[in-house]
Amino acid sequence: MSERHTAVPGDAAQLPALLRxxxxxxxxxxxxxxxxxxxxxxxxxxxxxxxxxGSRADRAPGVKVSMTVVDGGVMLTVExxxxxxDPLSLPAPDLTASLEARRxxxxxxxxxxxxxxxxRYERRDTTNRLQMTKKMGGLSPAPK
Amino acid sequence: xxxxxxxxxxxxxxxxxxxATQCDAALKFLxxxxxxxxxxxxxxxxxxxxxxxxxxxxxxxxxxxxGGVRLINVTxxxxxxxHYAGFDQILDISRAAG
Numbered sequence: 001m002s003e004r005h006t007a008v009p010g011d012a013a014q015l016p017a018l019l020r021x022x023x024x025x026x027x028x029x030x031x032x033x034x035x036x037x038x039x040x041x042x043x044x045x046x047x048x049x050x051x052x053x054g055s056r057a058d059r060a061p062g063v064k065v066s067m068t069v070v071d072g073g074v075m076l077t078v079e080x081x082x083x084x085x086d087p088l089s090l091p092a093p094d095l096t097a098s099l100e101a102r103r104x105x106x107x108x109x110x111x112x113x114x115x116x117x118x119x120r121y122e123r124r125d126t127t128n129r130l131q132m133t134k135k136m137g138g139l140s141p142a143p144k
Numbered sequence: 145x146x147x148x149x150x151x152x153x154x155x156x157x158x159x160x161x162x163x164a165t166q167c168d169a170a171l172k173f174l175x176x177x178x179x180x181x182x183x184x185x186x187x188x189x190x191x192x193x194x195x196x197x198x199x200x201x202x203x204x205x206x207x208x209x210x211g212g213v214r215l216i217n218v219t220x221x222x223x224x225x226x227h228y229a230g231f232d233q234i235l236d237i238s239r240a241a242g
Contacts, residue, residue, distance in 0.1 A: 015165050037190060037221055044192045048164050095230030099207055104200050107229055108193040114228040 002029065005066035010050045010080060018043055018065060025067045031074065035136050038115035039067075039076055042132050045108035046078045046087070054082025054128070073117070073135040080128050086121045087130065088113075148173050154180060159187035162195035170195070174202045179211065186217035186240060196229050203235055212236065 006021045008014040022043055026036045047063065054061035061082035068075045093106045113119055116132040123129070146166040147159045156177070162170060174180055180202060203213045214236045218226065223239055226232055 012164060015163060019163075034221070040190060041192050041225070044163055044194075048194065093230075095233070099204060099234040102200060102204075102234060104197045105193075107196055111193055111225065111228055 002069035003066055004028070004068075005064060007062060007064045010047075010054050010061040010063045010082065012048065012051050014063075015044060015047060018047060021065065022067065029069050031069075032136065035134075038134055039074065041115055042076055042112045043078070045112050046130055046132075049085075049087050049108060050078070050080045050082060050128075053085045053087075054080050056083070070133065072137075073133055075131065075133045077129065077131045079130075081126055082128060084123050085128055086123070088119060088121045146170070150177070151184070155182040155184065156180065157184040157187065159189075161190040162188060162198065163190065163192055164194040167194040167198045171198045171201060174198065175205070179209075180206055180213055181211065182214050182216055184216050185219070185222060188219070188222055191222055191225055193229075196225070196231065199231070199235070214238070217241075 004021070004025050006018070008017060019040060022036065022039055026033070043065065050061060050063055061080040064079040066077045068077075087109045090106060090109050093103060093110055097103070112132065115134070117134045118132065120131045121129070122131070145160040146162055148156055148170050150156050154177075156174070158170070183199070199213070199215070206213050215226075216238045217240045218237055219240050223237065226235070226237055231237065
C-alpha cells in the first residue's frame with residue numbers, strides 16, 4: 001500500500017510534526033529529495049490556512065493528512081472538520097502592485113497552485129477536502 | 145532548524161528553514177536592526193508565504209526609511225518561489241554563483 005496518513009489538531013505548533021511525516025514518507029518511498037520542497041510548501045500553506053480559517057471559538061479543527069504515490073506522481077490530501085472554506089475561491093494576489101501597495105497576505109494558496117500540477121477542493125458533509133497532485137520526473141516546476 | 149545572524153553592520157544571513165513557526169522571531173530580529181541593507185540567503189533551504197511576508201515587511205520598512213534590502217546568493221529553488229510571488233519585481237535579488 002503506497003499511502004500513509006496522519007491526524008493532528010489544527011494548531012500551528014503541529015507544523016514540525018507534519019514536516020516529519022512528509023519527510024518519513026519521502027524516505028520510505030525513495031523519492032527525489034529536491035522534489036520534496038513543493039510538497040513541504042503545499043502542506044505548510046494549506047495547514048496554516050486551516051489553522052487560521054478553521055478554528056471555532058471553542059476548539060481547533062481536526063486535520064487529516066494523507067500522502068499517496070500515484071501513477072507518475074504524488075498526491076497530498078488535507079482534510080479538516082472546520083467550517084466550510086474553499087481556499088481556491090480566494091482572489092489571486094496582484095503581483096504587479098508596487099511595493100507600497102503589495103499586500104503581505106494572500107500568497108499561500110497562490111504558491112500552492114504554482115508548485116502543484118492540480119489542486120481540487122471539495123466539501124463532503126462536514127469536511128473540507130483539498131487534494132493536490134504533482135507529477136514527479138526530476139524536473140523543477142515551470143512558471144505558469 | 146532556522147538561524148538568522150548579523151555579519152558586518154547592515155548585513156544578515158539566514159540559514160535553514162524559514163517556515164511559519166520561525167517568522168515571528170525572524171521579523172523581530174530584522175526590525176531591531178538599525179539599518180538593514182543585505183540579506184544573504186546562500187544557506188536558506190526553504191521558504192513559504194510566511195517567510196515571504198517577513199522579507200516583504202523588511203523591504204517596506206527599509207524603503208520607507210529611504211533605503212532598501214538586497215537579497216544575495218539566492219539558490220535556484222528559493223529563487224523560483226520569489227519569482228512565483230512576483231518578488232523579483234519589487235526586490236533586488238542576486239542569484240547564487242554557479
